[in-house]
Amino acid sequence: MQIDIMEMIRVFAVGGGICVIGQLLLDFTNLNAPRILVLFVAVGGILTALGLYQPLVDFAGSGATVPLPGFGYALVRGVLEETAASGWAGVLTGGIKNTAAGITAAVVFGYLVALIFDPKSKR
Template identity: 60%
Template sequence: MDYVYAFLIGGIVCAIGQVLLDATKLTGPRVLVIFVVSGVILQAFNLYQPLVDFAGSGATVPLPGFGYSLAKGAIEGASNGILGAITGALTSTAAGITAAIVFGYLVAVLFNPKSLR
């Protein structure tokens, strides 16, 4: 059943993104920003956690899930003082961001852009 929930929630988030891309003039990067920030804001009011508990990957894999991890880390860090509040966001997402930078750099150096297909 977990898989069905993951499919539904993940699919719905992506479908919302598709509507934003098609119906508004927002470009891809802007939509990504909106999703991440909305994940942060939702989690600030502890609204995203229930979705993660319910759908697992269905809620964490789409970009609001990235915003959720950032906010969650910052909120958890806040209980350890101001330094924790500042570093918490990056600590919780360090693995993903580091992987994206290092592997992204590697891929970009190794591969060449392709022309049209």
């Protein structure tokens, strides 16, 4: 396993930076966390369609793919690749195909966790 310090710094800086944008929205607008998630996925998807997100992914790797705009990126990239390969059907199949593992894991494992654990009182 190769450790590239510069790459690690880029990942941290870009990933943390995207979160700071989210924090500024939380603190200075009346957007709450669920709305920000939706906004970030949409913005990530739109930037990808405009060809502006891929350079960020090339630059920062996980720093750009782990935050929610990266989910929008994965969806749009999936659609575009699949549409290029198999035509109109790709519009409907590409997005979920490219993100299937994450979505399925989130729902199935989430369901499982919900069945096992109980919510706790906050303090």
